[in-house]
Amino acid sequence: MKSVTTLAAIALLAFATGCDNTADGLKQDAAVAAERTEQAGEVAGTKIDGALQTGEVKSALVADTRLGAGDINVDTNEETKTVTLNGSVKTEAEKQLAGEVATSKSAGYTMVNNLVIKP
Secondary structure, eight states: HHHHHHHHOOOHHHHHHHHHHHHHHHHHHHHHHHHHHHHHHHHHHHHHHHHHHHHHHHHHHOTTTTGGGGGGEEEOOOOEEEEEEEESSSHHHHHHHHHHHHTTTTTTTTEEEEEEOOO
């Protein structure tokens, strides 16, 4: 009978230790999941910020009646804080004006004007 009691005690101890390890594992898994969720939220926030900046610049270009902004693409890199104009305009004056409008709507960003002139 003593050996059965000893075996039961050993089994109970092993089970308790296993449960403790499982609880620690669950805590670690939860911490990793929380960190990954936070990182994903930061990436999504960055993409949203970039999209908002792109929209603000594009809207300003379209609203400016001195520009034919239909062929101007606006790209924003939130990580490098860069707004880039790509596409074409009809004159050098339009290229400069588009750059000025984009710069005025891109406070805190570097503006790169890659527009080409196609008369």
